[in-house]
Amino acid sequence: xxxxxxxxxxxxxxxxxxxxxxxxxxxxxxxxxxxxxxxxxxxxxxxxxxxxxxxxxxxxxxxxxxxxxxxxxxxxxxxxxx
Numbered sequence: 001x002x003x004x005x006x007x008x009x010x011x012x013x014x015x016x017x018x019x020x021x022x023x024x025x026x027x028x029x030x031x032x033x034x035x036x037x038x039x040x041x042x043x044x045x046x047x048x049x050x051x052x053x054x055x056x057x058x059x060x061x062x063x064x065x066x067x068x069x070x071x072x073x074x075x076x077x078x079x080x081x082x
């Protein structure tokens with residue numbers, strides 16, 4: 001994606017980077033909440049937080065990176081529309 005910005009000098013890479021990082025942080029928290037809600041849906045506790053296994057965490061991170069790159073790209077493209 002940064003190569004896309006380098007080819008198109010008029011597109012600011014900091015917009016892509018800021019969007020990518022904010023998406024990763026917020027989406028990671030949301031994914032942990034959804035993971036625990038699904039895993040412990042029949043629990044009596046209101047808040048239950050448990051980290052996924054290493055294999056599940058890797059899957060979550062890969063999916064998050066794909067969508068963060070898409071988010072950054074769309075934000076970058078849409079920021080240039082007048």
